[in-house]
Amino acid sequence: MTPSRDVEGLGRAYSNPHLERANPCPFCGSTTLAIVEGPQARLIRTRTWQILCAGCLCRGPVGGSEAQAVSKWNGEFGPVHRSELDDP
Ligand SMILES: [Zn+2]
Numbered sequence: 001m002t003p004s005r006d007v008e009g010l011g012r013a014y015s016n017p018h019l020e021r022a023n024p025c026p027f028c029g030s031t032t033l034a035i036v037e038g039p040q041a042r043l044i045r046t047r048t049w050q051i052l053c054a055g056c057l058c059r060g061p062v063g064g065s066e067a068q069a070v071s072k073w074n075g076e077f078g079p080v081h082r083s084e085l086d087d088p
Helices: 003-014 017-021 066-075 079-086
Strands: 033-037 049-053
Touching: 003 033, 017 033, 017 066, 033 066, 049 066
Parallel strands: none
Antiparallel strands: 033 049
16 A cells, blocks of 8 residues: 555545535535545445545445445434544
8 A cells, every 4th residue: 555546545535426416514514525435344345435524524424335425424414423423
């Protein structure tokens, strides 16, 4: 893994076409969002996706696809998710 490859991957994450229908971050209002791979269920090796906000570094709900991650970000993201993130 090289730094330059990381930047390339991050660039793709921020220019993901699915982000065109993503709402601004509900916490900081930023529209600089990326779709990144979420936590993986190791046993079944499922790829998951979630939105990462570059403004406040919060992460949205995990979806089974990039489109689903955007839908959940738009429809289900709320304070409850934030409080979950803040838990130790
Ligand atoms: Zn934010």
